[in-house]
Amino acid sequence: MRVFVVWEKVLESDWGAPAASVLARIEDTRATQFWDPGRVVSKSLGETDFKSKVWDWVAVYPSGTGWNETAPVAVYSGRPVEDVAKPLEQALAAVR
Amino acid sequence: MRGSLPCSKATAEQRGPVVILGMVRQRLKESTPIASSLAAIASIIAATTCCLPIGILWLAAATAGAGAVLDRYRLWLVGLSVALIAFGFWQARRARSCTPRRRRLNVALLLLSTFFVGASLLLPAYWTIGSHKVPSGQRDLRTLASAELLRAEWNAARGPKVLVLLSPT
Numbered sequence: 070m071r072v073f074v075v076w077e078k079v080l081e082s083d084w085g086a087p088a089a090s091v092l093a094r095i096e097d098t099r100a101t102q103f104w105d106p107g108r109v110v111s112k113s114l115g116e117t118d119f120k121s122k123v124w125d126w127v128a129v130y131p132s133g134t135g136w137n138e139t140a141p142v143a144v145y146s147g148r149p150v151e152d153v154a155k156p157l158e159q160a161l162a163a164v165r
Numbered sequence: 166m167r168g169s170l171p172c173s174k175a176t177a178e179q180r181g182p183v184v185i186l187g188m189v190r191q192r193l194k195e196s197t198p199i200a201s202s203l204a205a206i207a208s209i210i211a212a213t214t215c216c217l218p219i220g221i222l223w224l225a226a227a228t229a230g231a232g233a234v235l236d237r238y239r240l241w242l243v244g245l246s247v248a249l250i251a252f253g254f255w256q257a258r259r260a261r262s263c264t265p266r267r268r269r270l271n272v273a274l275l276l277l278s279t280f281f282v283g284a285s286l287l288l289p290a291y292w293t294i295g296s297h298k299v300p301s302g303q304r305d306l307r308t309l310a311s312a313e314l315l316r317a318e319w320n321a322a323r324g325p326k327v328l329v330l331l332s333p334t
Binding site: 071072077080085086091093105109110114123128129134157 | 239250289290291295298299300302303306307309310311312314319320321323324325326327330331332333334
């Protein structure tokens with residue numbers, strides 16, 4: 070399994086890329102972390118205006134899911150992240 | 166009208182709920198934007214339970230907390246917080262009818278409010294300024310100028326994938 074963590078500039082207080090103390094919250098070596106100041110990932114997932122920003126969001130994709138011109142379709146997605154631990158675990162168990 | 170502003174008639178014991186609500190507000194503020202707005206409501210309740218300077222104090226703190234929900238208006242809310250604290254100090258200075266003890270308490274609470282509002286202003290710096298080193302075993306943090314870099318890594322990865330989008334603050 071691989072985890073792609075994208076830190077985005079969403080709030081006015083997001084002055085810059087996350088500091089080491091923030092990055093340390095994701096310590097698993099299966100994770101890869103990115104800084105996305107222009108929210109290119111959010112836009113590729115459908116962001117069109119302020120209200121449609123995609124953030125504090127997690128999605129699960131089965132093995133072999135590619136990402137080409139359009140973003141892949143998730144088998145599970147939910148937000149806010151801190152509230153969806155249980156369905157996320159269930160979705161992960163289903164795709165493993 | 167100098168010296169004619171009302172002073173709190175509440176005793177220290179009666180201020181108990183205000184202090185407790187303030188503590189609840191701080192706890193909530195650390196969790197979620199929704200919690201932050203609940204904390205703001207708690208602060209407003211606190212403001213109604215005591216005299217005006219204390220109300221100003223909590224209102225100032227509440228506007229800083231509400232910034233998480235009303236991020237679009239963050240700069241205005243931050244400005245309002247600072248202005249309310251300044252007004253609180255000005256009012257505390259004018260309230261000559263208060264006992265010295267009561268005035269000291271007002272100033273102490275205003276200083277406490279200044280601390281919390283200041284912390285809420287400076288925390289983004291703590292979360293974003295400085296080293297961007299990732300935990301050991303991970304690839305260095307990279308900036309996405311386009312989705313291409315993520316796509317390349319994504320398509321090269323095997324097994325199930327999880328995508329997480331977060332704000333640093």
